[in-house]
Amino acid sequence: MMSVTQKEQKNVRALLTVKGRKQQGRFVAEGVRLLEEAIRQNYLPEKLYYSDHLLTERGRELINKCAQAGFRLIEASARQMAQMSEVKSSQGLLAVFKRSDQTLGESFDGSCRRILLCDNISDPGNLGTLLRSARAFGFETVILSGRPTDCSAPKVVRASAGAIFGLKIIPAQYDSIRKFAQLKRATLIASDLNADESLDLNATMTDPLILAVGSEADGVGPEIVAMSDQRIRIKHEAGVESLNAAAAGSILMYMIYSNDRG
Amino acid sequence: MMSVTQKEQKNVRALLTVKGRKQQGRFVAEGVRLLEEAIRQNYLPEKLYYSDHLLTERGRELINKCAQAGFRLIEASARQMAQMSEVKSSQGLLAVFKRSDQTLGESFDGSCRRILLCDNISDPGNLGTLLRSARAFGFETVILSGRPTDCSAPKVVRASAGAIFGLKIIPAQYDSIRKFAQLKRATLIASDLNADESLDLNATMTDPLILAVGSEADGVGPEIVAMSDQRIRIKHEAGVESLNAAAAGSILMYMIYSNDRG
Numbered sequence: 001m002m003s004v005t006q007k008e009q010k011n012v013r014a015l016l017t018v019k020g021r022k023q024q025g026r027f028v029a030e031g032v033r034l035l036e037e038a039i040r041q042n043y044l045p046e047k048l049y050y051s052d053h054l055l056t057e058r059g060r061e062l063i064n065k066c067a068q069a070g071f072r073l074i075e076a077s078a079r080q081m082a083q084m085s086e087v088k089s090s091q092g093l094l095a096v097f098k099r100s101d102q103t104l105g106e107s108f109d110g111s112c113r114r115i116l117l118c119d120n121i122s123d124p125g126n127l128g129t130l131l132r133s134a135r136a137f138g139f140e141t142v143i144l145s146g147r148p149t150d151c152s153a154p155k156v157v158r159a160s161a162g163a164i165f166g167l168k169i170i171p172a173q174y175d176s177i178r179k180f181a182q183l184k185r186a187t188l189i190a191s192d193l194n195a196d197e198s199l200d201l202n203a204t205m206t207d208p209l210i211l212a213v214g215s216e217a218d219g220v221g222p223e224i225v226a227m228s229d230q231r232i233r234i235k236h237e238a239g240v241e242s243l244n245a246a247a248a249g250s251i252l253m254y255m256i257y258s259n260d261r262g
Numbered sequence: 263m264m265s266v267t268q269k270e271q272k273n274v275r276a277l278l279t280v281k282g283r284k285q286q287g288r289f290v291a292e293g294v295r296l297l298e299e300a301i302r303q304n305y306l307p308e309k310l311y312y313s314d315h316l317l318t319e320r321g322r323e324l325i326n327k328c329a330q331a332g333f334r335l336i337e338a339s340a341r342q343m344a345q346m347s348e349v350k351s352s353q354g355l356l357a358v359f360k361r362s363d364q365t366l367g368e369s370f371d372g373s374c375r376r377i378l379l380c381d382n383i384s385d386p387g388n389l390g391t392l393l394r395s396a397r398a399f400g401f402e403t404v405i406l407s408g409r410p411t412d413c414s415a416p417k418v419v420r421a422s423a424g425a426i427f428g429l430k431i432i433p434a435q436y437d438s439i440r441k442f443a444q445l446k447r448a449t450l451i452a453s454d455l456n457a458d459e460s461l462d463l464n465a466t467m468t469d470p471l472i473l474a475v476g477s478e479a480d481g482v483g484p485e486i487v488a489m490s491d492q493r494i495r496i497k498h499e500a501g502v503e504s505l506n507a508a509a510a511g512s513i514l515m516y517m518i519y520s521n522d523r524g
Contacts, residue, residue: 040501125387129506136498136505161503234516235523236398239302241423243398243512244391250509251516254496261497 004049004076004084012049012084012096018150025099027152029162031091032059037162038095039066045095049074051081054092062093086154097165099152104143104172104180112168114139114260115186116253117177117212119220120146121245127151128159129246130213135163137250137257139211144171146221174223181227186210188228191252193219193242195231199252201259203230211256213249216242266311266338266346274311274346274358280412287361289414291424293353294321299424300357301328307357311336313343316354324355348416359427361414366405366434366442374430376401376522377448378515379439379474381482382408383507389413390421391508392475397425399512399519401473406433408483436485443489448472452490453514455481455504461494461514463521473518475511478504 014020015028026046029038038045048071050063067073081090116139121127127149134142144151151169172180181188187203190212212228214220219242225231234248242248276282277290288308291300300307310333312325329335343352378401383389389411396404406413413431434442443450449465452474474490476482481504487493496510504510 037503129509132506133509136502138499159506161506163502166501235520237400239428240398240425241299244394244421244423244508246506247391247395247509247512250505251513254513258497 002074004074004080008074009080009084012094015096016086016154018153021099021150021152025101026096027099027157028086028094028096028154029157030085030087030094030154032056032062032093034157034162035062035093035095038097038165041162041165043097043165045071045097047072047074047096049076049081049084049094051076051078051090051092053078054081054090056091059091059093102168102170104170104176112141113207113209114256115141115143115208115210116249117143117145117188117210117224118148118249119212119224120148120215120218121213122147122149122215123245124149124153124155125159126216126244126246128156128161130249131156131160131167131169132163133246133250133253135166137253138260139253141168141170143177143210144169145174145177145224146215178227181210184208187230188212188224189230189232190214190220190224190228191248192225192231192233195233197230197232198235199232199255200230201255204256204259209256211249211252213245213252216245264336266336266342270336271342271346274356277358278348278416280415283361283412283414287363288358289361289419290348290356290358290416291419292347292349292356292416294318294324294355296419296424297324297355297357300359300427303424303427305359305427307333307359309334309336309358311338311343311346311356311358313338313340313352313354315340316343316352318353321353321355364430364432366432366438374403375469375471376518377403377405377470377472378511379405379407379450379472379486380410380511381474381486382410382477382480383475384409384411384477385507386411386415386417387421388478388506388508390418390423392511393418393422393429393431394425395508395512395515397428399515400522401515403430403432405439405472406431407436407439407486408477440489443472446470449492450474450486450490451492451494452476452482452486453510454487454493454495457493457495459492459494460497461517462492463517465492466518466521471518473511473514475507475514478507
């Protein structure tokens, strides 16, 4: 077992910032549940820091398994862990992962059926919840367009409940999305606050399908509306301005998923 | 126009804490959108603080309307506003509202058809999102059970997008919920991670209907499960632990709402 160096601590702290994650091409996940989920998805950590005194029983079991599996374990004192950690009370477990930065072109192998497109989703909690629902409802790929929040930010990773480890997540420009949709003959359905129609489930029974959801303030942007085959709105009571973006996206994904399952 | 006193500033700051809100029986909402929504719901502020230099055009229009309507307007400097405000950059508008603490017994007038029961929802963002979806999907009453987060906390008010002003929100003990459900012959459907069945929409076509959603970690508690007529689960992909509580609740409310509308 090794002990954490000052340089490592500094590197991990830097991963709490957008800049640091970009420079290092890495991100952090903390806690037992997230690490279990990552391993279950076979998204293995590059480094695993643990602080013996802070571990729960479940955390200790996990660390023992990781040691047996030959993972690179690095010990940290409770104080060192607190300095590296972003959460208030650390569970004594912090893992560093490589980011898998893919592009739309190279990452598509034809198996792709259901794609969630998040346009300008800037709230980390909402993006994380959308990723979690995407994984639950069989949307195996997520495209991020506009000015999204960084999907490897700690808050997004946490809110995704580890879904981030099981999804293809691809930031993309509008131009490449348009080309991709054309090339794959994908149907693009955009959730749009100003649309009149509800989701037509018959139109979703086609591969591949791209479901676009937008920011709360502005909905899906004009670039996405322009390339959409259908614009739809979730019906709700009059006098209500809009739904939470993550709630709206989850409802639409669930409807498409249920319909797929028949 | 009056100017804000030091005592008032102190009182408003105290409303950022659970204790202060309880002691004063009041809560705070900031920003143009929330205040517009409150007024639209006829939930009028008791006091309205504004800081002229910070107002947007839309904010200034709103203040002018409020002045014409005879609201109690109190001026604050940008610095005073920053001290009272909970958000990073204040829009120069902060309103204080009386809480409407109701109990299950007195607040039911028979018009109540769709009730959302939030059991142990402790995350403010999730509770706010659930309130927002409740309002959008015709659930006019929300019962809070277990150890809920305070629904008049600033984060909840914000995440509710003002839905808090248009709903009956009632904290209640399990005992009174059980008695209430029996007295009203309400059907109670509990979302339960361990249930086998999906939502049976035929069973929801009855008045009143109570839909219970639980915390993410543990789902609906045993007290609620014990009094439920039906336990249901949202179907999703295998290997996914659970959905976000607000996403799950929103999906179920939407399904019931859509079915009601036929």
